Amino acid sequence: MFFGARLVVDARELTLAAGRWTAVVGPNGAGKTTLLKALAHVLPSQGSVHLLGRRLEEWPAKARARALAWLGQGEPGADDLLAHDVAMLGRLPHQPWLAAPSVADHAAVERAMRRTQCWEWRDRPLGRLSGGERQRVLLARAFAVEAEVLLMDEPLANLDAPHQADWMLAVRELVASGRTVVSVLHELGMALHADELLVLQRGRPVHQGACNDPVTHAALRDVFDNRIDIHKVAGRWVVLPR
Numbered sequence: 359m360f361f362g363a364r365l366v367v368d369a370r371e372l373t374l375a376a377g378r379w380t381a382v383v384g385p386n387g388a389g390k391t392t393l394l395k396a397l398a399h400v401l402p403s404q405g406s407v408h409l410l411g412r413r414l415e416e417w418p419a420k421a422r423a424r425a426l427a428w429l430g431q432g433e434p435g436a437d438d439l440l441a442h443d444v445a446m447l448g449r450l451p452h453q454p455w456l457a458a459p460s461v462a463d464h465a466a467v468e469r470a471m472r473r474t475q476c477w478e479w480r481d482r483p484l485g486r487l488s489g490g491e492r493q494r495v496l497l498a499r500a501f502a503v504e505a506e507v508l509l510m511d512e513p514l515a516n517l518d519a520p521h522q523a524d525w526m527l528a529v530r531e532l533v534a535s536g537r538t539v540v541s542v543l544h545e546l547g548m549a550l551h552a553d554e555l556l557v558l559q560r561g562r563p564v565h566q567g568a569c570n571d572p573v574t575h576a577a578l579r580d581v582f583d584n585r586i587d588i589h590k591v592a593g594r595w596v597v598l599p600r
């Protein structure tokens with residue numbers, strides 16, 4: 359992937375496992391967002407990206423939007439829209455042109471908003487929510503798609519600890535039902551609870567492996583210049599800066 363003439367991400371032959379949760383990690387500027395945008399078809403890439411075995415370009419746009427849900431980093435939203443309407447945007451790929459949302463669409467939105475605990479303020483405009491509340495609405499929009507594959511860039515931004523835990527639980531449920539989740543995470547302790555870690559450094563994937571594998575931990579320490587410590591506390595991974 360290039361920005362102008364500059365090669366920003368050089369990821370050849372990269373496969374992300376279906377039916378698993380992969381966390382993409384690495385230092386600032388490593389290319390995590392760029393990679394995710396290329397996977398989501400938000401940014402052009404030079405190679406070819408396959409989604410569920412089929413080239414992205416070969417998917418009819420609406421079918422692709424049903425199969426692949428995308429949550430960008432710090433997404434601007436229309437501040438005047440009500441939270442419920444924002445979440446309903448996730449159902450657009452399911453709706454015929456100019457049709458009103460169906461019963462199934464309303465049910466999916468309610469499920470998603472309850473999942474991220476924002477159903478209570480469904481009638482409030484996005485612009486009048488706190489950062490974390492807003493993020494939970496945007497997460498609900500992504501969940502409401504009920505896609506096979508979810509790509510989320512910094513989904514935990516602005517979320518407090520209990521809602522981070524809720525997000526992880528939601529991801530676990532999605533993966534248990536056969537869905538694929540790929541998330542860029544700066545919270546390395548959370549990332550280590552994924553199934554797989556993809557470690558990026560200066561635009562290249564330098565390691566891909568199981569989160570509980572010591573080799574993965576060594577790769578992680580390495581890309582952060584040995585300035586992190588990884589511990590297991592009460593059965594959970596904790597990453598501390600050094």
Ligand SMILES: Nc1ncnc2c1ncn2[C@@H]1O[C@H](COP(=O)(O)OP(=O)(O)OP(=O)(O)O)[C@@H](O)[C@H]1O
Nearest residue numbers: 361362366384385386387388389390391392393542
């Ligand atoms: N629109 C752009 N134009 C030019 N270069 C860009 C653009 N967006 C990002 N870059 C550069 O591409 C590289 C990768 O950026 P990217 O946002 O993918 O990194 P990241 O790993 O997600 O970083 P962070 O952890 O800081 O969010 C960086 O060197 C960045 O400066």
